[in-house]
Amino acid sequence: MIEIHDIHFKxxxxxxxxxxxxxLRPGNLYGLLGKNGAGKTTLLKLCCGLLSPxxxxxxxxxxxxxLRQPAFLSDLFLVPEEFVLPPVSGALYRxxxxxxxPAFSRERLEAHLTEFELPMPDRLDRLxxxxxxxxxxxxxxxTGARFLLLDEPTNGLDIxxxxxxxxxxxxxxxxxxxxxxxxxxxRDMEHLIDPIVILDSGxxxxxxxxxxxxARYSLLHGEVPPGARVxxxxxxxxxxxxxxxxxxxGALPLxxxxxxxxxxxxxxxxxxxxxxxxxxxxVAHA
Amino acid sequence: xxxxxxxxxYLQLADSVCDLILRGVYPQGGKIPSVRELAxxxxxxxxxxxxxxxxxxxxxxxxxxRGVGTFVSDDARETIMQQRKKTFLxxxxxxxxxxxxxxxxxxxxxxxxxxxxxxxxxxxxxxxQ
Numbered sequence: 001m002i003e004i005h006d007i008h009f010k011x012x013x014x015x016x017x018x019x020x021x022x023x024l025r026p027g028n029l030y031g032l033l034g035k036n037g038a039g040k041t042t043l044l045k046l047c048c049g050l051l052s053p054x055x056x057x058x059x060x061x062x063x064x065x066x067l068r069q070p071a072f073l074s075d076l077f078l079v080p081e082e083f084v085l086p087p088v089s090g091a092l093y094r095x096x097x098x099x100x101x102p103a104f105s106r107e108r109l110e111a112h113l114t115e116f117e118l119p120m121p122d123r124l125d126r127l128x129x130x131x132x133x134x135x136x137x138x139x140x141x142x143t144g145a146r147f148l149l150l151d152e153p154t155n156g157l158d159i160x161x162x163x164x165x166x167x168x169x170x171x172x173x174x175x176x177x178x179x180x181x182x183x184x185x186x187r188d189m190e191h192l193i194d195p196i197v198i199l200d201s202g203x204x205x206x207x208x209x210x211x212x213x214x215a216r217y218s219l220l221h222g223e224v225p226p227g228a229r230v231x232x233x234x235x236x237x238x239x240x241x242x243x244x245x246x247x248x249x250g251a252l253p254l255x256x257x258x259x260x261x262x263x264x265x266x267x268x269x270x271x272x273x274x275x276x277x278x279x280x281x282x283v284a285h286a
Numbered sequence: 287x288x289x290x291x292x293x294x295x296y297l298q299l300a301d302s303v304c305d306l307i308l309r310g311v312y313p314q315g316g317k318i319p320s321v322r323e324l325a326x327x328x329x330x331x332x333x334x335x336x337x338x339x340x341x342x343x344x345x346x347x348x349x350x351x352r353g354v355g356t357f358v359s360d361d362a363r364e365t366i367m368q369q370r371k372k373t374f375l376x377x378x379x380x381x382x383x384x385x386x387x388x389x390x391x392x393x394x395x396x397x398x399x400x401x402x403x404x405x406x407x408x409x410x411x412x413x414x415q
Binding site for chain 2 (some may be wrong): 027028029163166167168170171173174191192193194209211214221250251252253
């Protein structure tokens with residue numbers, strides 16, 4: 001479990017997090033969404049111990065990340081958005097780093113590389129950007145680490161690789177693991193990331209599973225039932241797409257882009273749902 | 287996997303599993319792939335697959351054998367066919383009638399079209415053999 005409680009963090013004089021709370025539970029593949037500059041990458045770095053919070057508490061599987069204890073580091077893998085791979089072969093990279101991860105599986109690495117149609121590289125630094133990304137994703141997902149953090153994993157992947165990546169990621173979630181994917185490419189990750197965490201200007205606006213959300217809100221195309229409270233709507237070619245309070249028949253599956261726009265446009269409707277104390281409030285329906 | 291239906295994803299996945307049972311890919315009494323394998327194949331969140339499996343278990347189409355896996359019930363096909371007939375009669379037929387009314391069609395005019403369709407189907411099947 002990842003427990004973030006009341007953390008504060010600022011870059012020089014620019015405050016970013018002022019009392020941020022977030023809990024991530026094992027067995028889930030979280031999607032972290034937010035605009036540019038919302039603090040997504042900073043949050044990932046805090047979770048990995050690459051940055052230290054300036055207040056509050058942060059625990060990752062009962063360990064304090066910024067102490068960077070070996071047992072903590074061997075149970076975590078971060079695939080950053082931008083990274084440099086050393087001028088060595090894929091096999092050497094594996095042999096150098098795999099011993100740091102007690103749960104590393106060579107078979108899984110091979111299976112993931114095969115799925116990605118990437119032969120074991122002779123020189124990692126000579127690969128294209130997308131191939132480097134595939135290699136690091138395949139390696140990271142083979143470490144057996146319980147906490148996986150992927151920052152914009154589909155950036156740089158070509159069309160077939162995105163589908164391959166979905167298969168690999170879906171196959172790697174188990175009951176012990178927390179996978180946290182930060183992304184702008186919600187279309188790439190639709191139906192895969194759930195629960196959704198939305199971060200905006202250093203605040204968590206939304207943190208819940210789509211199943212819980214769909215039990216309380218409906219996405220409706222066309223007419224809205226009389227008396228229903230509309231939280232957000234858009235008009236397309238004369239028809240409205242509305243997010244309405246309550247579960248209504250004929251609701252469409254949630255569209256992540258629409259959810260994101262609704263939450264960031266009118267956060268006051270959703271903020272209460274983000275705090276753990278009111279994670280499942282009873283909503284009265286007329 | 288592409289989802290175009292205005293229906294919850296776990297239910298669309300349930301329909302796909304039922305199709306595979308009807309086509310005999312997952313035979314009655316046989317074991318189906320694990321949640322992990324199904325999630326990987328569809329590229330969707332394993333928790334969604336879990337929900338699909340538990341939905342189909344509630345319907346009596348699948349059953350779980352603790353520690354062994356998930357199996358197709360012996361009467362799964364019958365259950366699926368009955369459910370689909372019910373859905374057709376209760377929901378889809380109503381929509382069909384509504385459309386006939388909306389377009390101002392005469393139901394009697396449709397009977398010859400149905401006969402033509404059946405004949406065309408028979409011909410296609412005959413050619414395929």
